Amino acid sequence: MQNISYICALLGRPWVTGLKPAKNVGSHNAPIIERLLCELSGQANRGQATFELEVIRSKTKPLRTMPGGTQEPKQRYDTIARHGRDPRVKAWILRMADGQCESCGQQAPFITAIGEPFLEVHHLRTLAEGGSDTVSNTVALCPNCHRAFHYGLQQVALKEALYHRLPRLVRE
Numbered sequence: 218m219q220n221i222s223y224i225c226a227l228l229g230r231p232w233v234t235g236l237k238p239a240k241n242v243g244s245h246n247a248p249i250i251e252r253l254l255c256e257l258s259g260q261a262n263r264g265q266a267t268f269e270l271e272v273i274r275s276k277t278k279p280l281r282t283m284p285g286g287t288q289e290p291k292q293r294y295d296t297i298a299r300h301g302r303d304p305r306v307k308a309w310i311l312r313m314a315d316g317q318c319e320s321c322g323q324q325a326p327f328i329t330a331i332g333e334p335f336l337e338v339h340h341l342r343t344l345a346e347g348g349s350d351t352v353s354n355t356v357a358l359c360p361n362c363h364r365a366f367h368y369g370l371q372q373v374a375l376k377e378a379l380y381h382r383l384p385r386l387v388r389e
């Protein structure tokens with residue numbers, strides 16, 4: 218039952234009271250639990266929890282080989298177009314950021330229900346524009362900075378500052 222709570226927490230949904238999320242979901246169980254939860258709630262299953270679980274697994278692996286990522290992430294069509302992303306890229310970026318926003322330098326604003334500092338991963342050239350899902354196009358941002366990169370008046374300047382400061386980034 219605590220596995221179900223854990224998948225709920227990964228999906229950002231409330232979990233069953235009294236059943237704190239426990240992190241021992243087997244990799245073959247996660248997609249099954251996610252599918253059941255989505256069926257029960259009538260929501261589209263986008264594999265989000267399964268992806269996030271893969272991110273958490275990848276974060277525990279040594280940083281020896283940088284993930285290659287995907288130059289042209291495949292579009293997957295359900296109700297909205299989505300791109301298939303590599304959990305190892307997200308894991309790598311989160312470990313590089315080490316709990317701090319790569320734009321403003323502040324600590325992540327909170328710890329998630331499963332004990333991770335909450336940061337969002339942003340693609341500088343968006344996947345919709347044809348950007349790659351690679352570590353050279355991806356940054357970890359606090360939610361405020363993330364919104365500013367999408368909606369802010371200073372979004373171009375914010376992006377330029379990152380290209381100057383972080384040597385791993387490559388313009389696309």
Ligand SMILES: [Zn+2]
Nearest residue numbers: 318321359362
């Ligand atoms: Zn920030």
Ligand SMILES: [Zn+2]
Nearest residue numbers: 338339340363
């Ligand atoms: Zn973004």
